[in-house]
Amino acid sequence: MKHFLLITVAAFVISPAIAETWPTRPIRFIVPFAPGGGGDVVGRIIGQRMSEQLGKPLIIDNRAGGGGTLGCELAAKAAPDGYTLLLGNVGPIAVGPALYPKLAYDPVRDFAPVTMIASFPNLLVANPGLPFKTVPELVAYAKSRPGTLNFASAGAGTSTHLAGELFKSVAGIDVVHVPYKGGAAAMTDIIAGQVAYYFGTMPSSMPLAKAGKLRALAVTSLTRSPAAPEVPTIAESGYPKFETAAWYGLMFPTGTPREIVARTNAATMSVLALSDIRERLVHEGSEPMGSTPAQFSAYIKAEIAKWSGVVKAANLKAD
Numbered sequence: 001m002k003h004f005l006l007i008t009v010a011a012f013v014i015s016p017a018i019a020e021t022w023p024t025r026p027i028r029f030i031v032p033f034a035p036g037g038g039g040d041v042v043g044r045i046i047g048q049r050m051s052e053q054l055g056k057p058l059i060i061d062n063r064a065g066g067g068g069t070l071g072c073e074l075a076a077k078a079a080p081d082g083y084t085l086l087l088g089n090v091g092p093i094a095v096g097p098a099l100y101p102k103l104a105y106d107p108v109r110d111f112a113p114v115t116m117i118a119s120f121p122n123l124l125v126a127n128p129g130l131p132f133k134t135v136p137e138l139v140a141y142a143k144s145r146p147g148t149l150n151f152a153s154a155g156a157g158t159s160t161h162l163a164g165e166l167f168k169s170v171a172g173i174d175v176v177h178v179p180y181k182g183g184a185a186a187m188t189d190i191i192a193g194q195v196a197y198y199f200g201t202m203p204s205s206m207p208l209a210k211a212g213k214l215r216a217l218a219v220t221s222l223t224r225s226p227a228a229p230e231v232p233t234i235a236e237s238g239y240p241k242f243e244t245a246a247w248y249g250l251m252f253p254t255g256t257p258r259e260i261v262a263r264t265n266a267a268t269m270s271v272l273a274l275s276d277i278r279e280r281l282v283h284e285g286s287e288p289m290g291s292t293p294a295q296f297s298a299y300i301k302a303e304i305a306k307w308s309g310v311v312k313a314a315n316l317k318a319d
Helices: 016-021 038-054 066-076 088-098 135-141 159-171 183-191 202-210 258-272 276-281 293-314
Strands: 027-031 058-062 086-088 112-128 150-153 176-179 198-202 215-219 245-253
Touching: 027 038, 027 066, 038 086, 038 198, 038 202, 038 245, 038 258, 038 276, 066 086, 066 088, 066 159, 066 245, 086 088, 086 112, 086 202, 088 159, 088 245, 088 293, 112 159, 112 183, 112 202, 112 258, 112 293, 135 215, 150 159, 150 183, 159 176, 159 198, 159 245, 159 293, 183 198, 183 202, 198 202, 202 215, 245 258, 245 293, 258 276, 258 293
Parallel strands: 027 058, 027 086, 150 176, 150 198
Antiparallel strands: 086 245, 112 198, 112 215, 112 245
């Protein structure tokens, strides 16, 4: 995961006219995932303080479906006036173009990147009533029951789906993908025993694991997470170099005035520099990020190229 340095507000020169008049009303903040999932948690942590920085409320609009693509399509078609902001994510922005041949938006053409916010490893969790407690035990269990074990995702093309498919490939197991319309629904069924395991996001999965409702087996970062140092990585569990992450960033529809993009970037950098915000993000298992719009744009293009290769190599399909 590429690291970005937090930048100062002074990095941009903002047009006084737009800076003084925008925003004059609440800003719609599209989170393309269901309430209760990792993206929703990130959006709410950032959204409240962004409202304070900009002087107008950021109204969170959860638009789940299509692994985040429905919300992104809605944002791409919105007026580029600074009053629709999107929480971009690796799934619908970087993986979606390869997974959905007829995607209704182009992640590069249709969005104006603002900044990265945070990056999370996925957390492999399972129903605690199942007999496996480690990654090798899960693999052995799956291999003894080919085609019968299932894993959940928050939707086709999400980081939770991609991590599951990559694990399926490297572990050489025959398991069934069960997509949901959000992480909260997926975890409800895992707790109920309807699904065996799930590569959830840290903010939504770790509290349930610590409460004993889910069993944490591994994290998908190359090193252990400070939020759960007792949980091993998949890399150290027998699959070296295995790594996936769910990154989040802010984006406007293309055509949004540069001055508005710049002011939003500056406001976000100020929020990410706050010690309590950084502590909350780290507590949730995240690495706080920060970038210029140009850096985020370049990163998105690199991620699209990376995951396009992965999707083709693994022959992944949108269920």
